[in-house]
Amino acid sequence: MDAPRLLACLADEYGLFRAAASAAPDAAPVPSCPGWTAADLVAHITEVYLHKAETMLRGEWPTPWPPDLSGEEPFAVLDRAYAELMAEFAARAPDDHALTWYEPDQSVGFWIRRMAQETVIHRVDAELAAGLPVTPAADDLALDGVDEGLKVMLAHEFAHYPESFAEALRPDLKGAIAVVGGERAWLVRATPTEITVADETADRAVEQARTVVSGAPDELLRWVWGRGGEVSVTGDPEQVTYLRRLLSLATQ
Template sequence: MICLADEYALLRAAVSAAPDAAPVPSCPGWTAADLVAHVTEVYLHKAETMLRGEWPTPWPPDLSGEKPLAALERSYAELVAEFAARAPEEYAFTWYEPDQSVRFWIRRMAQETVIHRVDAELAAGLPVTPAADDLALDGVDEGLKVMLAYDFVRFPENFAEVVRDDPKAAIAVVGGERAWLVRPSPTEVVVEDETADRAAEQAQTVVSGSPDELLRWLWGRGGEVSVTGDPGHAAYLRKLLALATQ
């Protein structure tokens, strides 16, 4: 919850500094006003989902009578109020079957806020604030295991145009002290926790960087990473991640 609060404060400051019509470089076609509306709806949707125990309908709500920043503030207040009313391990309906808990939404909303805070800073022309290492690494873990590996099996049609059969495409993703070995195949994406050394030993390609840069690379928000081995494997992983996180 502390990470969510810190990231929301940065997001709120950045969107306040950006003109409504300012383009969001990392989200082509969006303006800062679009970004604020999106985050507002996401917060309200998750608060309503926890409150009702199911997806809220009808959706989205009509926010035309509120000023955008006021609506954003209200949505965040409603979200954290729902979190505060529950223990992290309590049941909460989610789209991720292996984790039906409040903790899942706390994690997901913290990561949602990190990425859109980056978007807001870019729209405002501000320096991008590096995410804390533990938050960034948790975001990489979520991106690989929850957003990519889970969705690849659940919605294979979303990846059909880019998927390929390459048994040698084992990719190590290394950030600081954490590492993951990613093995994509035509039917699944296997993601294993490894040490950096063991992941590199088993991989044909290694993608490495600081935790913040790695998180931004994973989500298509820039991010300067180093690629050793076959750059085609790194590009393939980035294509898969782009489809998983769009």
């Protein structure tokens, strides 16, 4: 996805997030984030937006962090945080340098993508907390979120922090897993020393895989990020459970 489309999705998803969060009582539990309330969710998104805006503005990680926001009304500071984030994006080109935690991409575009995906997932959380129907994400945004979840969150995190996955590793489960959404597909191979994720056509991915997980884009997004999602499985269900466990460690 290009940056203008991601920014448009971010704006849409922020509107949905704010509406859902406003409809949920502060103390309402967030079913998809055990231990969190709707108020915690609003505070989290607020701090995330402010942190990324400050990081781009300063060119370094802001410290000390987080700031004391207790004197501001939660939704007022949420709106302020979103406005500051969008102002920083507007002041820069997507390929301008920006400090990120993802070494392969040190650009403003990384944060545009990350904030769009952060917002759509927590918008789902807010709708669940409010007891509202979950709004399907746009297909392109959903598939981009699957791509980010598999490559940036899972494969990259495993490569840099393998110890975080040690207790979950299953060297007995061999063979590739195809993750398929429409015409887009990814081939995931997990070993005790490496996780690789390769783009494939749907047909080629299925041909090479021992197990296939498939679904509509929005359902697949929610499955990858641990927000439910109805997917179809062919092959070894244990492999699917294993991949979901690895993803849960990468995206928690």
